[in-house]
Amino acid sequence: MILGTSAAAEDTALLTDTIRSVIRRTDPVDGRAERVYRDGPVDRDLWAVLGTEIGVGALAVPEAAGGLGASFADVAAVLELLGAELCRVPVLSGVVAAAALSRCDGAPRAAELLAGIATGETVVATVVTAPGTDPGFRAEHVGDDVFVTGRAGFVVDGDVADTVLLPAVDESGTVGLYAVDAAVLTSERMDTTDATRILSRVRAEAAPATVLAERAPLGWIHDRAVVALACESLGVARTCLANAVDYAGRRVQFGRVIGGFQAIKHMLAEVSVAVELAESAVAHAVWAVVEGSDDDLAEAAAIAALACGDAARLAVEKNVQVHGGIGFTWEHTAHLYYRRALTSGVLWGSGDDHAQRLYALAAAGAATSSEASTDPRQEPASAVLSSTES
Structure with missing residues (x-):
């Protein structure tokens, strides 16, 4: 869950619980893999409920444009949930588009599109x-x-x-x-x-x-998209960790549950640490979206992409391993999470791309700070000594 005040956290939890109940009723976990390959990557029945009746698309749309104007913490929590459930609905694209359109002040077409996203009638x-x-x-x-x-x-x-x-x-x-x-x-x-x-x-x-x-503002749009995708990836990582822990606590091998074996414990502990890091990175990215500058957002987006991408890849791999033979079957959902993590990990930049951008941002920030510094206490020692001698 994204960090926030206790009251806001309760409201967010109520929102996600409502959406989760709709998802579990319309697209239950049992048989989900079969439905994915039968119906394809769009669940129109689920979108009819989430998009039109619940108004999930309206969360990211400003209130002035006909949306709910929800905080990005709520949007992030919903994206995390949709990633956790592998929902086949056009919410990620709507969140990215709403962010881009919100920067188009005074454009009548932008207002029309935002209204369409809010009602769920326009993708x-x-x-x-x-x-x-x-x-x-x-x-x-x-x-x-x-x-x-x-x-x-x-x-x-x-x-x-x-x-x-x-x-x-x-x-x-x-x-x-x-x-x-x-x-x-x-x-x-x-x-x-x-x-x-x-x-x-x-x-x-x-x-x-x-x-x-x-x-x-291409850079800003890219960063908002990356943050939204990181929220989804966090959902994937948390769900796979939970599924692996649950199965390890139930599967009996050699007369004992496999969760008692040291190798399994270490495997799940490694994933747990990665997920906690990803949660912190997403919380920081949410702050950057709500209160930070464009530079803060650029840095936070790269960090979140790295942390959540790594956590998702690790979690889906260990989830398959913990499930053993059944984890490799076509009927199980483990491979769907594995595929989602692989695709999301390179969708709007690979881990190397985000790492290089983070390095470039850090280098640029250091250069700017060095040029702007006029305090002798921040000057190199040689510069201070030479000025004193003169």
């Missing part, structure tokens, strides 16, 4: 671009009209979205954010490891677009 996907990389799209202005050309892969919910948000470079070299109706795009579902999530290739060929922001 909005976002092309998330890593800081400092080419967005892959070009925008051409013809009179009052704008047309976008380009392509991108690994777009979450791209081929079930009604609208896609695209970052594109215009004639002046400025990167803006554009909304493009899915009807004028070519979308293709990718064949990926994770059977519980839709990832798509999206291509635009002179597609009519609407300008949402002439200067897109």
Whole structure:
């Protein structure tokens, strides 16, 4: 659970308990693996309840735009729950899109899309671009009209979205954010490891677009997306740890429960430490979203991605090992969690990518501090001595 005041924690717990009861009723754990491969990566029955009746999509939408304007701590807790249950609903894409659209002040189309996300009637996907990389799209202005050309892969919910948000470079070299109706795009579902999530290739060929922001905060959007994904990964890690502990306490081998064996104890203890680190990283990232600066968010997002990615990978691997032979079967959900962790671990940057960005942020911060320092007590000893002698 994300850290907060006791009153806020109670409200968040009530919210997640309500959503969990709906999930367990509509998509129970028993038979979930069979339903995933039978129905595909979209559970429309569950989304009809969560999106339309419960209003999960409205949590991340500002109240002024027709949403609930919930705190990001609530949003993070719900994302963690959806990750824990491997829910096949377009909530992650909605949270990322709502964050991007919230930075498009004064754009009528942005307000329309936010209202659609809040009611659950509109699915909005976002092309998330890593800081400092080419967005892959070009925008051409013809009179009052704008047309976008380009392509991108690994777009979450791209081929079930009604609208896609695209970052594109215009004639002046400025990167803006554009909304493009899915009807004028070519979308293709990718064949990926994770059977519980839709990832798509999206291509635009002179597609009519609407300008949402002439200067897109691509780094900020990327960081918000990474934090949201880290919350999901934390849910995956915690559930796999809980499942492994539960099974180890029930499975009897050689006349005793396997949880009593030293090797199993050490294995689960290692996962527990990783999960605790991930929880702390997510709590810090939630603070950065709510109260921190953009620099705080960038740093916290990289830390959360590293911690939660590592915890999820470790937890899913040990969960399969603890379950032994049954953990490798197609009917068990262990392999679904394993696949989700593998995909999420590279979706918006690998562990190496996040580590390198964290290093770059730290180096940039150190350089800035060094340049800004005028206090002799913070100067190198040689500089202080030379100034004294002169």
